[in-house]
Amino acid sequence: MSRILGTSITKSRAPSKPPSRRLWDASAGFITFASRTLGELLRPPWDSEEIGHQLHEIGWRSTPLILVTGIVVGIVLAELIGTSLVNFGVVDSVIPAELSRMMFREMGPLLTGILISGRVGAAIGAELAVLRHTEQIDALESLAIDAFRYLVITRVVACIIALPILATVMNFAEIAGGYLWVAAKSEMSFQLYADRVFDKVGWGNYILPTLMTAVFGFVVGTVASYFGYTVDENAAGVRRAAMYSVVLSCLLVIASSFILNQLIPFWFSGGYR
Amino acid sequence: MSWGEDVAVRFDRVSKWIGATRILEDVSFEVPRGTAFSILGRRGAGKTVALKLSIGLLKPDEGRIFVNNDDIAELDHSALLKVRKSIGFVFQQAAVFDSISVAENIAFPLRCSSKKTGGELHERVYQQLRKVGLEHDIDRMPDDLSVGMRKLLGFARALSCDPAILLLDDPWNGLDSVTVDLIRDRLLSLKQRRGATLLIAANKMTDVQSMADQLAVLDGGRMIACGSPNEVARSDHPLVRQFVLQQDF
Numbered sequence: 001m002s003r004i005l006g007t008s009i010t011k012s013r014a015p016s017k018p019p020s021r022r023l024w025d026a027s028a029g030f031i032t033f034a035s036r037t038l039g040e041l042l043r044p045p046w047d048s049e050e051i052g053h054q055l056h057e058i059g060w061r062s063t064p065l066i067l068v069t070g071i072v073v074g075i076v077l078a079e080l081i082g083t084s085l086v087n088f089g090v091v092d093s094v095i096p097a098e099l100s101r102m103m104f105r106e107m108g109p110l111l112t113g114i115l116i117s118g119r120v121g122a123a124i125g126a127e128l129a130v131l132r133h134t135e136q137i138d139a140l141e142s143l144a145i146d147a148f149r150y151l152v153i154t155r156v157v158a159c160i161i162a163l164p165i166l167a168t169v170m171n172f173a174e175i176a177g178g179y180l181w182v183a184a185k186s187e188m189s190f191q192l193y194a195d196r197v198f199d200k201v202g203w204g205n206y207i208l209p210t211l212m213t214a215v216f217g218f219v220v221g222t223v224a225s226y227f228g229y230t231v232d233e234n235a236a237g238v239r240r241a242a243m244y245s246v247v248l249s250c251l252l253v254i255a256s257s258f259i260l261n262q263l264i265p266f267w268f269s270g271g272y273r
Numbered sequence: 274m275s276w277g278e279d280v281a282v283r284f285d286r287v288s289k290w291i292g293a294t295r296i297l298e299d300v301s302f303e304v305p306r307g308t309a310f311s312i313l314g315r316r317g318a319g320k321t322v323a324l325k326l327s328i329g330l331l332k333p334d335e336g337r338i339f340v341n342n343d344d345i346a347e348l349d350h351s352a353l354l355k356v357r358k359s360i361g362f363v364f365q366q367a368a369v370f371d372s373i374s375v376a377e378n379i380a381f382p383l384r385c386s387s388k389k390t391g392g393e394l395h396e397r398v399y400q401q402l403r404k405v406g407l408e409h410d411i412d413r414m415p416d417d418l419s420v421g422m423r424k425l426l427g428f429a430r431a432l433s434c435d436p437a438i439l440l441l442d443d444p445w446n447g448l449d450s451v452t453v454d455l456i457r458d459r460l461l462s463l464k465q466r467r468g469a470t471l472l473i474a475a476n477k478m479t480d481v482q483s484m485a486d487q488l489a490v491l492d493g494g495r496m497i498a499c500g501s502p503n504e505v506a507r508s509d510h511p512l513v514r515q516f517v518l519q520q521d522f
Contacts, residue, residue, distance in 0.1 A: 136371070138330050146350070
């Protein structure tokens with residue numbers, strides 16, 4: 001009786017395989033899934049109507065979160081730069097340039113990737129897991145509709161398109177947040193602030209890191225779709241799909257950001273540093 | 274057993290495992306085109322798995338499954354989708370799309386398969402829903418429907434693309450007797466007028482006795498009886514006798 005009373009209604013099944021074997025199976029499964037996604041991404045036609053719908057869900061509905069976070073981070077970073085350099089007496093000239101370099105080069109794209117991993121990764125993971133659990137994915141397939149292309153490819157494409165746009169929004173929101181701090185602390189005009197923001201930032205500093213977020217989009221869309229699409233459990237499975245989607249996509253976004261930041265200077269030496 | 278050309282679905286020594294559990298063991302049967310074939314069995318006997326194997330949602334571990342003479346386990350995904358265009362599936366739990374309206378549930382597969390649009394699509398959706406008595410619920414969401422109504426919606430969706438083969442997983446579950454008669458009439462009409470092939474999983478003999486041309490009885494994944502209703506009724510297997518005596522499982 002005590003065993004029954006102590007059992008949670010959302011308890012996961014006891015794993016039947018050892019952890020190392022489960023990790024191996026999951027890794028092999030994910031690599032197969034990601035390879036299939038990559039292959040299908042390159043094969044038209046794409047469902048433009050569903051991609052548009054997903055762009056609305058993934059991109060447009062994430063915009064408030066990106067804007068607010070960008071402004072707050074911009075204010076915080078401007079204050080950090082300002083208080084660190086106040087003794088040198090060069091605050092006015094340094095803050096906009098340093099802020100823009102940090103934002104465009106690293107912080108904007110990375111923060112966008114992490115935020116979208118949380119918001120969109122969890123949503124895609126949970127949504128696809130519920131569709132699988134309620135046999136709606138089987139229903140799509142039974143109606144001769146390619147569920148993988150309809151559900152997975154459209155979401156991955158939407159993530160790939162949305163992330164660079166959201167990263168751009170994030171960059172400018174952070175710059176605006178920085179201006180709010182500078183305007184509150186000094187007499188610097190907006191025109192002067194804007195000139196200094198773009199003074200040391202070339203197109204290379206903007207375009208390459210922003211395009212890098214398309215890779216983050218592929219990572220977030222693929223990881224979340226994998227955990228949702230392949231779930232085979234119950235309510236606990238839905239929970240785990242959402243959780244693993246966020247955790248793994250965050251980790252892979254950070255790892256791919258680091259790797260790409262090391263590689264980009266080698267590929268495009270001109271105008272990046 | 275010889276396999277005829279005019280066979281819609283054929284199981285040839287099919288076995289299926291899910292995890293460590295054997296769901297089907299060495300199951301063979303054939304469903305002639307234009308007939309109704311019912312798979313009877315207790316809960317967990319493997320009926321749903323047999324239906325999902327028939328449409329390629331699952332793959333057999335052993336044996337082969339032919340639908341319209343295509344070995345569906347050997348087909349690539351795009352070829353499998355083409356085969357599925359001739360098949361409709363009514364799921365046990367309906368599996369209706371719960372984020373779109375009743376009308377959209379019917380319109381969505383029609384739009385995908387026939388590219389119908391505008392007034393023609395609207396008319397077709399209305400006609401399909403009218404046939405199952407859901408024409409007044411056209412703008413409601415599936416979550417607002419009862420279990421039985423969701424089942425009817427799943428039925429209407431499966432019929433929307435005029436399938437030549439219809440797979441029905443426990444189709445009477447959750448329906449009142451009047452609606453059961455309505456659906457039974459629709460199925461008989463499909464079979465007799467349009468020559469559709471029906472493969473019905475059920476757990477009561479009374480549900481299918483009047484319409485099935487052939488029956489197979491599954492127990493623990495093994496087929497313990499197969500033949501016409503009269504032939505099955507003469508079986509001396511204890512479980513089959515219980516089915517014949519109209520006991521519910």
